[in-house]
Amino acid sequence: MREHIYNQNPIGVFDSGIGGLTVVREIRKKLPNESIIYFGDTARVPYGTKSRETIIKFAREDIKFLLTHNVKIIVSACFSVSSNALPNLVSEFDIPIIGMISPGVEAVKGKSYKSIGVIGTQATIESGMFEKKLKESLGTVRIHSRTCPLFVPLAEEGWNRGRVPHLVAEEYLSPLVKKGIAALILGCTHYPILYSVIKKVIGNEVDIIEPGKVVANMIKDFLRENCMESQGNGSLKIFLSDIPRGFTSVAKNFLGHPVEDIHLALSE
Numbered sequence: 152m153r154e155h156i157y158n159q160n161p162i163g164v165f166d167s168g169i170g171g172l173t174v175v176r177e178i179r180k181k182l183p184n185e186s187i188i189y190f191g192d193t194a195r196v197p198y199g200t201k202s203r204e205t206i207i208k209f210a211r212e213d214i215k216f217l218l219t220h221n222v223k224i225i226v227s228a229c230f231s232v233s234s235n236a237l238p239n240l241v242s243e244f245d246i247p248i249i250g251m252i253s254p255g256v257e258a259v260k261g262k263s264y265k266s267i268g269v270i271g272t273q274a275t276i277e278s279g280m281f282e283k284k285l286k287e288s289l290g291t292v293r294i295h296s297r298t299c300p301l302f303v304p305l306a307e308e309g310w311n312r313g314r315v316p317h318l319v320a321e322e323y324l325s326p327l328v329k330k331g332i333a334a335l336i337l338g339c340t341h342y343p344i345l346y347s348v349i350k351k352v353i354g355n356e357v358d359i360i361e362p363g364k365v366v367a368n369m370i371k372d373f374l375r376e377n378c379m380e381s382q383g384n385g386s387l388k389i390f391l392s393d394i395p396r397g398f399t400s401v402a403k404n405f406l407g408h409p410v411e412d413i414h415l416a417l418s419e
């Protein structure tokens with residue numbers, strides 16, 4: 152029998168800030184043996200309002216930081232990066248890089264939805280990348296997309312129930328529901344925090360698609376197929392370019408448990 156080969160190096164995950172911890176939460180659930188090095192560019196967040204050139208430049212620096220930690224694969228948890236910079240990054244770096252657009256597309260494949268809603272930051276929606284990839288993969292599907300900028304501060308405030316988030320969600324999502332969407336892709340790291348209010352507004356007939364859940368499965372398959380899985384107990388080490396005020400409570404909300412191993416990544 153062939154001996155199983157393992158690779159104990161960590162998975163590198165980066166995001167513009169804290170939001171990517173919602174993706175880390177899903178990865179840890181599905182891959183408990185894997186260690187994760189997380190880099191959040193909290194000093195320069197948000198990316199979602201920045202130009203494509205700046206997003207590419209920042210993402211390149213984020214990846215270079217993760218490479219100093221001998222990561223075996225990189226996950227761009229940030230949808231703004233994944234939609235604006237992924238092809239550039241993939242061709243520049245000699246390491247597997249997985250973004251958040253293909254997991255979103257993968258999740259709706261074979262479901263025969265006629266009409267799909269996509270929500271995200273300005274950078275993600277204006278890139279048109281979800282629309283392009285969804286149409287390439289599904290053919291004649293109708294896509295209705297929109298930006299939901301107020302969801303980001305609401306999620307960071309932990310303000311995920313009650314009148315205010317409900318009103319905001321209604322304002323953003325009712326027009327999509329009126330268009331008859333059958334599924335809604337949550338195209339931003341922060342939106343899973345508002346899952347229940349989003350569900351209430353869009354109703355049970357519309358499926359919610361969380362690419363974070365799918366990316367975890369994709370990483371799992373990739374590591375298995377390439378003999379790159381780890382053995383033992385996985386750990387999580389968090390690096391941030393700034394430790395913002397109130398970070399620990401926001402991070403706990405995003406990750407689902409208290410954060411412990413936090414470091415400041417100083418860049419000169």
Ligand code: DGL
Nearest residue numbers: 167197198199230231340
């Ligand atoms: N992480 C970003 C994203 O998923 C949201 C926050 C930002 O604008 O940087 O697009």
